[in-house]
Amino acid sequence: MIYCNFELTDLQRDPPAQCSAGPVGEDLFHWQATIMGPNDSPFQGGVFFLTIHFPTDYPFKPPKVAFTTKIFHPNINSNGSICLDILRSQWSPALTVSKVLLSICSLLCDPNPDDPLVPEIAHTYKADREKLLSRAS
Template sequence: MTKPAAGSVAGMLTMTKPSAGSLASRSTWVSTTSVSSSGKRIQREMVELNLDPPPGCCAGPKGDNLYNWVATIIGPPGTPYQGGIYFLDITFPCDYPFKPPKVVFKTRIYHCNVDSAGNVSLEILKDSWSPALTITKVLQALQSIFTKPDPYNPLVPGIAHLYLQDEAKHAELAAEWTLRFAK
């Protein structure tokens, strides 16, 4: 039986004592060239997002980890969140797009659909998720909660109650939080 060549894939799998230098170069080669189907999908969506981002949104990987992103959403005009800069962490599961990404607001926001830990109540990130959805659609849905909160599926019932009972007071408090935490 012949020994596999040191640089071949078979050689990488069967060699028992590679040198430290060859191991480092091979592990780099493996990690940068073997991208899973979820990774390929995320890369494709990243290209599409960069070519045509939703207005007021941007997102991309943190460092070199394709599965951990940071996003920003600018508070839309005509809302109490106007001009605020909201940072979000987006974590893609290994089985993306069959499971939704996890989105967490890192910027504090006075909103009935975002709790104090930054968790978001958004149907497309739960029961309405479909593999046909993309990160661009997720960003658009996140943007929509700035203009159309869902007080009937709140994470913060007190804020939802205020929104339903006294929308002007709710807007005043949301604008105060925008100035305090998002500018």
């Protein structure tokens, strides 16, 4: 819980561009985050909400992050789960919520169709990127 307080202070002092996050009520292990659709991406102008659940052994285990806003993306499924290596095998205790949110923004700008959570969308992305971009916006 002390580490979650540290994260919150860090986010308030130096928030990542186009992102915000904080606890839901008094529960420091359950946060809500907001990401503004990155400029020059199909998601520009969109507002996306996410939940962040911290395990009791955070930062030694990654937080569980999921979109609550529906999004058409090869690395994000209909349940809001995100296929992002730093939320799985590449997690490091040196990572912060701020870095996670920036990585998710980067994923919105640059999907990874080679590691999809939704293969059909990844196939569309590879075969007809413009079609995917028009469906996402």
